[in-house]
Amino acid sequence: MADQPLVRLTIEGVPVSVPQGTLVIEAAKQAGVMIPHYCYHSGLPVAGVCRMCLVEIETTPKLQIACATQAAEGMVVNVLSAQAREARQGVLEFLLINHPLDCPICDQAGECELQDYVFQEGRSRTRYTPTYAKRFNPVEDFGGDVLYVPNRCILCTRCVRFMEHVAEEPILNVSERGDRAYIGIHPDRHLDHPWAGNVVDLCPVGSLLSKDFLHKARAWELDKTPGVCTGCSQGCNVNLDTRTDVVVRVRPRANLDVNQYFMCDHGRMQYRWMNRGDRIEAPLVAHGHELAAVSWDHAFARAAEIVRGTAGRAAVLASPRASTEALFLAKRVLGRFDLTAAFRVQRVSEEAPLIGVPNLALRSERAPNVTGATLLGYxxxxxxxxKALSGSAVVLVLDDPLEGVSADLLRAAGQVIYLGTVLPDAARAAHVVLPIANVAEEDGTFVNRDQRVQRYFQAKVGPGMARPAWWVLGELLAELKLGGPFGSAAEAFAWMAAEEPRFGGLSYQLLGTRGMVLPAGRPAGVGA
Amino acid sequence: MAITVKTVRRPEGEVSYLRATLKGMVVTLSHVFRPKVTMEYPEQKSTDDWTLSPRWRGTHRMLTDEQGRAKCVACGLCPQICPANCIKLVPGEDEEGHRYPLIYEIDEFRCIFCGYCQEVCPEEAIHVGVHYENAEYERSRFVYDLERLCAQTHPVSTLWDPSDPQGE
Known part of the structure; x- marks a missing residue:
């Protein structure tokens, strides 16, 4: 892009310079003007069907659509002129002829582009008589997670273009013509493509709905927190939508270097476990054959006593869902031992790529931080x-569910410190249990398969006394006089960056919400 | 110094209580012949020249459709607008796939009777009522659930209409 010649143009009186070939609608964003649009989407091919982005271009006799007009030298674009506004008002009026007045029961209400633009520049009253019968088609189940409400459809064809050009499985089309047109689906097919859920996000109105989210919450009740998908090692950027400390849905967050605007259905459904109710809410210490709830101070003292009082071999059984900080600190706690650090990850045989986007797929290893764990020596x-547990003096379990590991096997080891969100039966053999926050309840980082370090943010409050793993391990390190404690995840990361050369030079501030590729890593990402 | 008492003689007519008493009796008796201004609540609840205002905002009532179902579609606007945060709403879906409230509860103790819920309701379902007799034996009875809100029969409030500011 850098070597392309720039063209200068004026949009709403603001001079901007953009590379040749840029569309007027994109150039307008640089001028701080959002041109209303429905069919245009930066991740899809241009269709120019909705006519919503009509703008006035001086020297051109008729209004032009900003999404299909390339910026040219000396162009003067008026977005808010009377002529352009009147044209867009007309477009909105046509869209509303057949759009039902069911915003109160529509899941899109509050984040609906039709609502926004009508409010912004539509007519305040209808010119149609109340007896006018609107077009009616019954609700259709498209299969997968998608429900189609044809009455609300404005025929922008974003879903059709997504399935055709991005997913490359053209099973949607525009059926019929004129005012009878609707989105049709192949009669023998369902919308069960692994990335089909994106059509719900792409739909600017409430025509394509998620069955999972149906009637669950109103858009204005949700808090959005940037996060990273935990479904696989791709590390798609997401927003966690929470309502009163419950994660109710996960939606993609645009990051052109990782997932563009999309995420797969597998990742979309990866949120229910974040709301689990059977969590450990207090630190526990073995008292005879029972685990007894104690204060944090007591638990740290006991854990430090275990680590200090033993020598020889030690093992860390970590989860690749743990943050990079926690994985690093866990090894530091047992730094002076002969350490075996291992993790396990569920691997499925096939990846599910999104064909239209290079280097984007639902990966076979189904955990977010496999690369981070590997880089840190797990x-x-x-x-x-x-198998080696029986000879270990200390075992530290970091959020591994311990499936297939029996309590007897753990008892054969010397001393067991268990850090986890929930308490599996085998973990009852632990000597100290420290409750930690899950991914939605803490700040942290994951390293994706392209060695991109990405931050995720705290979206909700953890239960009871559960604290982020970086805090717990930091306090334990401080108790052992090995480092820490840390006041924030950023401090923990800064310490790791100082100690671990592979993360050298990185900080939370540099990572931002888009992440950065590790200095030694290959420059990977979409299109690279 | 010895204390001396000075005795002042007053005119008989001024110190007699009889005159004042009779004057008071005249006032009292005159009220017997004047028109009555008190209302004998609870036997009498309104008079010819005094009733509750049609804009009175009292405890709520949920209007129902022909089938007796609440008109509410659980759009979530009333809990959103409520300044006292007294409305609890959980949306759900009925057998026919219509959106309706699984739980709809109004805490009438928390309610400040502003009438915003009625004003914001797009379905004209929830209304504040022209009603003031709400005594209960238990505090918990003041949380009205959907069934109770639908069962209310009192008239609903006519809110102020900005397009007809003088009208009732």
Whole structure:
């Protein structure tokens, strides 16, 4: 892009310079003007069907659509002139002829572009008589997670273009013609493509709905927190939508270097476990054969006593869902031992790529921080580590669900410190149990398969006394006089960046919400 | 110094209580012949020249459709607008796929009777009522659930209409 010649143009009186070939609608964003649009989407091919982005271009006799007009040298674009506004008002009036007045029961209400633009520049009253019968088609189940409400459809064809050009499985089309047109689906097919859920996000109105989210919450009740998808090692950027400390849906967050504007259905459904109710709410210490709830101070003292009082071999059984900070600090706690650090990850045989976007797929390894764990010296030889448990003086479990690891096997080890969100039966053999926050309840970072370090943010409050793993391990390190404690995840990361050369030079501030590729890593990402 | 008492003689007519008493009796008796201004609540609840205003905002009532179902579609606007945060709403879906409230509760103790819920309701379902007799034996009875709101029969409030500012 950099070597392309620039053209200068004026949009709403603001002079801007953009590379040749830029569309007027994109150039307007640089001028701080949002041109109303429905069919245009930066991630899809241009269709120019909605006519909503009509703008006045001086020297051109008729109004032009900003989404299909390239910026040219000396162009003067008026977005808010009387002529352009009147034209867009007309377009909105046509869209509203058949659009039902069912905003109160529509899931899109509050984040609906039709609502926004009508409010912004539509007519305040209808010119149609109340007896006018609107077009009616019954609600259709498209299969997968998608429901189609044809009455609300404004025929922008974003969904059709997504399935055709991005997913490359053209099973949607515009059926019929004129005012009878609707979105049709192949009669023998369902919308069960692994990335089909994106059509719900792409739909500017409430025509394509998620069955999972149907009637669950209103858009204005949701708090959005930037996060990273935990579904696989791709590390798609997401927003966690929460209502009163419950995650109710996950939607993609645009990051052109990772997932563009999309995320897969598998990742979309990866949120219910974040709301689990059966969490550990207090630190527990073994008292005879029972685990007894104690204060944090007491638990740290006991854990430090275990680490200090033993020597020889030790093992860390970590989860690749733990943050990079926690993985690093867990190894530091047992730094002076002969350490075996292992994790395990669920691998499925097939990846599910989104064909239209290079280097984007639902990956076979179904955990977000496999690369982070590997970089920090964890190996995937989990079974070997489990077999070696009996000879270990100390075992630190970091949020591994301990499936297939029996309590007897853990008892065979010397002392067991268990950091986890929930308490599996085997973990009852632990000597100290420290409750930690899950991914929605803490700040942290994941390293995706392209070695991109990405931050995720706290979206809700953890239960009871559960605290982020970086805090718990930091306090434990301080108790052992090995480092810490940390006041924030940023401090923990800064310490890791100082100690671990691979993360050198990085900080939370630099990572921002888009993440950065590790200095030694290959420059990967979409289109690279 | 010895204390001396000075005795002042007053005219008989001024110190007699009889005159004042009779004057008071005249006032009292004159009221017997004047028109009555008190209302004998609870036997009598309104008079010819005094009733509750049609804009009175009292405890709520949920209007129902022909089938007796609440008109509410659980759009979530009333809990959003409510300044006292007294409306609890959980949306759901009925057998026919219509959106309706699974839980709709109004805490009448918290309510400040501003009438915003009625004003904001797009379905004309929730209304404040022209009603003031709400005594209960238990505090918990002041949280009205959907069934109770639908069962209310009192008239609903006519809110002020900005397009007809003088009208009732």
């Amino acid at each position: 190996t995937e030889q989990f079974e070997v580590a489990v």
